Amino acid sequence: MEVKENLNESGADVFEYEEADSDRSRWYTDTIIQSELADYAPVKGCMVIRPYGYALWENIKSALDEMIKETGHDNAYFPLFIPESFLNKEKEHVEGFAPECAVVTHGGGKKLEEPLIVRPTSETIINYMFSKWVQSWRDLPILINQWANVVRWEMRTRLFLRTAEFLWQEGHTAHATAQEAEEEARLMLECYRKLAEDWMALPVLTGEKTARERFAGADRTYCIEAMMRDGKALQAGTSHFLGQNFAKAFDIQFQNKEGELDYAWQTSWGVSTRLVGAIVLGHGDEKGLILPPKIAPHQIVIVPIYKTDEEREKAVEYSLKLKQELKEKFRVQFDDRDNHTPGFKFNYWEQKGVPIRLNVGPKDVANNVVEIARRDTGEKIRNVSRNGLINELSGLMDQVQKSIFQSALKFRQDNTVKVESYDQFKETLKGRNVFIEAYWDGNDEEEGRVKADTKATVRVLPFDKEEEEGKCMMSGRPTRQKAIFARAY
Secondary structure, X not given: OOEEEEEOOOOOEEEEEOHHHHHHHXXXXXXXXXXOOEEEOOOOOOEEEOHHHHHHHHHHHHHHHHHHHHOOOEEOOOOOEEEHHHHOOOHHHHHHHHHXXXXXXXXXXXXXXXXXXXXXXXXXXXXXXXXXXOOEHHHOOEEEEEEEEEEOOOOOOEOOOEOOEEEEEEEEEEEOOHHHHHHHXXXXXXXXXXXXXXXXXXXXXXXXXXXXXXXXXXOEEEEEEEEOOOOXXXXXXXXXXXXXXXXXXXXXEEEOOOXXXXXXXXXXXXXXXXXXXXXXXXXXXXXXXXXXXOOXXXXXXXXXXXXXXXXXXXXXXXXXXXXXXXXOOOOXXXXXXXXXXXXXXXXXXXXXXXXXXXXXXXXXXXHOEEEEEEOOOOOEEEEEEOOOHHHHHHHXXXXXXXXXXXXXXXXXXXXXXXXXXXXXXXXHXXXXXXXXXXXXXXXXXXXXXXXXXXXXXXXXXXXXXXXXXXXXXXXXXXEOOEEEEEOEO
């Protein structure tokens, strides 16, 4: 999806989309705005994350933060500003990020002696500190995580998916051996897979990026890739084996067990608020958001239904008691707004993706029951007894979580095509977006040709090699490596 950015008269972002993807693009933007996840900021390329969107991010953050701490990492915080000279120490890194950097040249009314880079990522400043902290093998490993904001001056922006400023998590580690660092990079990728699949109900593919798609300054980049509901791919998280590249640039040396000087082996890994966009594009439908219960800001909304003042009084009283009973187990919202009809409220909460809605009408009050409505399937379950309702809803939450995951998985499976030749590859991508699985032994030039011809790229090289040898779809060279190709956000 090609995006062109302009400014309206107020200075806020306005987006123009290529005609082929205009409907999906408009749906995505409208859904985010109308469901109150975010809004455009007056600063070009930036967004305001609204309370509902931030609550969604906080739930994702909380789940991941627990996993990070369980794997032995500690949270820390490093400065937003990075001396320009730090970025220049690692050639590939600076070349990769230079076009996106925001640079501070003045402070306190004076020109700075050295320009400061507004943090695009923190490898350089963290590695400077590592060089002060690491002297011996006894100082290793260092396992650091940071929750922060970063700035990358993107030319083409889109809410959550690509903005000039965004929130993220970035982990940075230093190890005594290459093996330890490699295991660390794989371990954190597995954490990202669990976050995506177990919490966000988003099936992902894991594997390695090609050299062309590798993080600037890394030896190897691993990733999780998800299919969105339009058949495009979204890179949802990355983990990098940095080798000794940054250690040599920043002189992170230590005395090993043999008494010899050696350079540390390192990793970095991160996810961002892009995950919110992944949830929108990965699960949403024509009504709006579909949120997995584990991360939904509100898991349940209670909507009273009435016509008379007497019915209202009884329905509200019943609903408040119901909320009190449920709030110890679930995140519950009670919608008692008098200025909107039940139908309006149904649409409102469906658009916001709340997994379960409880309807409470006069007959429900009289019979001590509720009506349950599922957001994911639209199914309604009537006359559910209030007695044992917590157990009923607990089981239903698990069903909804699994149902959303299985729906996304089936969509990916139904939209993944195996091809054997490049002609077949190009034909398959005509007029549609799918994942393509093919044997691949291509080089950078051949990969560039694929992108130029089709706008598709290698999204991931799966870890497991095929048992049977095949032929590269483009070159015909024998290989056991397969690749997943797709157009991507």
